[in-house]
Amino acid sequence: MHTLDQLKAGQLAGIARLDLSCGLTEFPREIFELADSLEILNLSGNALSSLPDDLHRLPHLRVLFCSDNRFTELPASLGQCAKLSMIGFKANQISHVPAAALPPLLRWLILTDNRISQLPDELGKRPLLQKLMLAGNQLAHLPESLANCHNLELLRIASNRFSQLPEWLLTLPSLAWLAYAGNPVEMAVDVAGDDATPNIPWPELELAEVLGEGASGIIRKALWKPSGQPVAVKLYKGTITSDGSPLHEMQACIAAGLHPNLIKVEGRVVGHPDDQAALVMDLIDPSYRNLAALPSLASCTRDIYESGTRFSLEVALRMARGIASVAAHLHRHGITHGDLYGHNILWNAAGDCLLGDFGAASFHATADSVETRALQRIEVRAFGILLGELLERVEGQASDELVRLEKSCCQPDVLARPGFDEIETMLGSIQHH
Template sequence: MHDLATLRAGGYCDAGLTKLKLTEPLDSFPPEIFDASLAATLEILDLSGTGLSALPDDLGARLPRLRIAFFSGCKFKRFPSALAGCPRLEMVAFRKNGMEGFEGDTLDDVALPPQLRWLILTDNSLTHIPSSIGRCARLEKCMLAGNCLTGLPDAMANCRNLTLLRLAANKLTALPMWLLTMPRLAFLSFAGNPCSASSPTKTNAAAARSSSTASSLPHVDWNQIEIHHVLGEGASGIISKGTIRSNEGNTSSNNSRGPSSTLNSRGPSGFNTPSLSGTSTPALSVSGASVFSTSSSLSALSAVSAVSAVSSMSTPTSTRHALPLSPSTPVAVKIFRGALTSDGTPYDEMAACLAAGQHVNLVQVHGQIRWGEDADEAGNEGASTSSTPPAFRGGLIMELIPPQYRVLGQPPSFDSCTRDCFDTDAATGSKKLPVSAALAILSGVASAAAHLHARGIAHGDLYAHNILVARGGSGTGKEDKDTTHAILSDFGAATLYGSGNSQGESEVNDLAGLEKLEVLAFAHLVEDVLGLMSEDGSSSVRHGLLRLHARCVVPAVTDRPVFSTLVEELAAVQAAA
């Protein structure tokens, strides 16, 4: 982080800075940023939270190397056309500006950066996207959640590199037909729209209570939960370790009004991955060497549905508690805050968790939290008035994930944009994933995805960084086989699209097309796992996975297999190994 006084005093001149971040209030764009020696090297400019509302017209000419620009939490009412003059600008963020439109005479004349690859317009008041976005041929990631969009321009179909699209919490009554034909679209979220099975009108407190009542999961009174400590904070809520008190002898009353202020702390802002308190546990050992991420493991775990670094288990699935929970059972308690995330709303995340049901490769949800009607609201600090009303509150009781589970990958970087990152040594050195473990991971995730789509749920974020993996054995001799187990986590981008289930029907014409879009995300996972897999493994397995991958990445979306077919094909590959 830098300071305005040093900038104005010339303290950053000739420093070779490639990144400049200011947080102090700004009435206008500091002209000192255009100093020749600074402008010649500056690639990343972060003025988020400064209150800036306008940019100089000659910004592009004065900052020719600018690649990334952050203006989130500012006051831009219209997308500034000055950015179109930046010849190398790839990533732009205007989250939560109150933005209502774009500078330009007509929607066709709106000028956008020609090299735009990553566009973030989350949590604004936009009613339309200009058709000129179709000229952004490199556009790969587009974050539009929490606006007032009623449609998308047909010209956007020309963005053939579009891979990730976030449309949650808008006013879309239908998805355009071209969207389900996009050859590279793999990560789609549109929850909280009229066209999804979870209508945005359900985000009020009364409807949320009605929806949770319809779930078969038991309700747990808040005063029956003992919170021990906070495990981590994600964008949608706070996760704590807790236990269920016995009803007998429970005289506690200080929890009757719901989550305390200690669970109301504001989570991380911006686009940083949330981090857990505490220190990392040792990386999981695979064939004597770590193949899983260590530096980001706890950070990623804090954003998933339930996390912990507690008691060990004999095998990955042997101590996963069944309902009903007994008193003193350690659990993870997630209290949803009312804030909109880049993926969607906490209401939709909770609805997806409830609808997902039980599966061995999903985090087990044990129950819903219930507190008094007069309870204080849970985590409504920073709630977005454009999407989630501050009246929403919710909470879930989930299993604790034992410490041997590690995240398989790390979230995308600025450069990789929509593809996960992996430890260099694990990807290129001798620390490889055994064939049996690779197949177990892929089979488990495919099975979980098939289960979700059978219930009309699209995960929306099927990435390695949302997959927790454990390897181990029972330690009983001949039964001590490879017991690699994977858990698909994090429903923050999930969408209920209502494929013949009790969640209702969505206004989507091609439900199978939605599943086949996500099959492409699974293909990326197959490619990632192949990169981690041991070279001395079975050639038949590698060839089988390559054939499966080829079928999942065909440009014609309708020609891709569905997840139930992939489960069968992976079983055949395992049998032939």
Template sequence: MHDLETLNAGGYASATHLKLTCPLPTGLPPAILSLGNTLTRLDLSGTGLSSLPPNFGASLPNLRILFLSNNNFTTFPSVLSTCPSLEMVAFRSNGMTSIPEGSLPPRLRWLILTDNQIETLPEDLGKCERLEKCMLSGNRLSSLPETMSQCKNLALLRLSANRFSTIPSWLFSLPKLAFLSFAGNPCVEAQTSAATAKAGNRFDLEKIEWKKLEVQETLGEGASGVISKGLWKQSEEYAEEVAIKVFKGAGVMSDGTPADELAAVLAAGFHEGLITVLGKVVGHPDEVVEGSEDEKKTKFQGGIVMQLIPEYYSALGLPPSFDTCSRDCFPEDASLSASEALGMLTGIAGAAAHLHQRGIAHGDLYAHNILGSKADRHALLGDFGAATIYGTDAEVYAGMEKLEVLAFANLLEDVLGLIRKDMEKKPETAVVVASDAAAPPTMRDSSELTKEEEEAVVQGLEKLHKQCADPLVDSRPSFEDIEVELEDLVGFRGMMRIPIPNLN
């Protein structure tokens, strides 16, 4: 973080990044425009700005990333179209109502307009050929310009909490769209209500009184709420260690609303590849039944009690960076053995199949939302913040599953990189598979693989990746088909163990 006094005194003359948080009542400080030779990232969020000077683009030719969230821009500044290098623009929570034609930067790759009052988008958005990530949740949109069908590089689109009565069919043919959410729109109100009612009537979904919960240390905190370790006191003699998530805020997050996330989590039900929800919190002291909008935005919005995940589970990846945009990052030393990867991938494919059978798209199927245990070769898919309950009518949103299959293709590609790293670290001598004298010759234990088997697994995953990443969306396999393919590679289907097939 930087300060205005030092900026005005010329103290940041060669800065590449600049962030100010102080109020700027007189507009953009002229000293910022003198940093044009070096400045690539500028963050002026929360400073009260409402306009930019006409020489902004010409003065900052190297600017790539611009954050202007929580300000007072009611109109998208047209001067940004003159920024030759600008790739990422964020105007979250500005009260913005309009985006004039011709105002978008020519190299736009990442656009954040979450939580505004925008009713229409400019037709020339379709000219943004590099657009990869577009965040539009929490606006007043009821349609998208058909020119957006030309955004062939679009990978992530957030449309939650808008006014769509239908979702454009051409979205389901975009070759790179893998992450789509549109919860909280009229087109899915009925599906969400039905799924919520069904989840609420589940006989095995406990209603857990807040007074029976003891909240301990915080495990994690996101935009939608806080997850804490705790105890569920089921009787005077017995208490179970659990994780407690308390949803807060009625506002719109980047992916959607806390209410829609809660609905999707409860509708998801039980699966070994999902974090188990033990019950729904009732009787919280901050629960708001009546009150002002400000009270509702800050008070308790629901809560769930979940199984506590052992500490030896860890995130499979890291969130995308500014450079990777829609793709995850991974630590330099990260790796997975072929058998570890297969176990995890099979479980996640099964979890995704389970969700889509219930008409739920996860919307954020990333490695960083997966907790994995190498020792157990097991993985859990979490974070339903971008989930959409789209329903089970085969004629409605039939392409949702195939879009998410592309997200799984991205995961496959990343995991293949981790397997190759693991294989490079191993000595040339192949690992011998332990034999079981009682087992017939065709039975195999896939917990350890020879070098040749690992290479066969890599070939199989490469083949599956190609199928899942097919640019023709309808040609991609279903998650149920993917699960079967992975089980074949693991060496079993159900209780029937089979040899790894010859994939040459």
């Protein structure tokens, strides 16, 4: 994090990224002195409500973060920034998004947790748009023009007011990661009863160290005293994340039931002193590690793998089978995961793997319909992308059948893609040589 003093003293000349969070109520004009070099500007966590009209005087600006400020509208000056492609205004009070605010190269737009009830048609005229994050607003419709966004791969519209999903949405050729939980369209679906999930009283748990933290909560190691068993406890935050509501995530985790490629839920916590929602889950063996890291600003929708990551064909095939099997299981239960990605998969050297993080999961009708089939096959594209990432890292030659399967899963015609039952059968018939 930089300081205002450093900026004013001219000590930051030549920097490409500026991070300022110091209670700013207005945009410091000294930022323009960095015009020759500045590419990424992060002004999140201030008290700003406007940006200067001449923001385009930062000609190299590609990325702008202004989350946790006091904006009530998306500044129109953004639209004049020729190179600006990523915009983040999460957790403001934005109710108006003017068409003029959308720059021509817009690729990644984050407007999570605002008060937006309508978006301009202009949004569909941004052909590079790849990632659109709108969870936690007041939207009941999306502009029809978005049907033209053939590069749109990730869409988050959880916790809004949609009573139906637009038909064109289900035909977008590149869409792979969709989250729409917490809308009337989803709440109309009967969720399988979770009476089988036991309640675990808070005093029965003795908390130990933090194992990990994500957008939706903190995972801690704990001792479940009656059984003497070490477990993991996920304590959910109540706030809206970029995927949606953590409480919907918890509901999906429970409804997912048992599967060898899922982390087992032991029960839900009752009687937390602050009424915090929490789940008790099996503790994962330390031999498991994350398959990939989250996408970067540059990769946008693609995970980052460590440079030396390599698998034998046997291990890659085993992981692909495991993930296809658990995805088929979820779809049979009327759940789309919404975030089928390497960074949400834990694996070990033998190719055993576990799919985690239900933050973007949504419920759909289990009866066969065009909508259900399309929703499931949007997720099949995510699997196809993952399969491609595994095949790129296979030692030696990947089999032609696997390459064909990847292409089939990623084809632009959504309903022509195979379903996960069919994918499982195909993977089962492939021999590793």
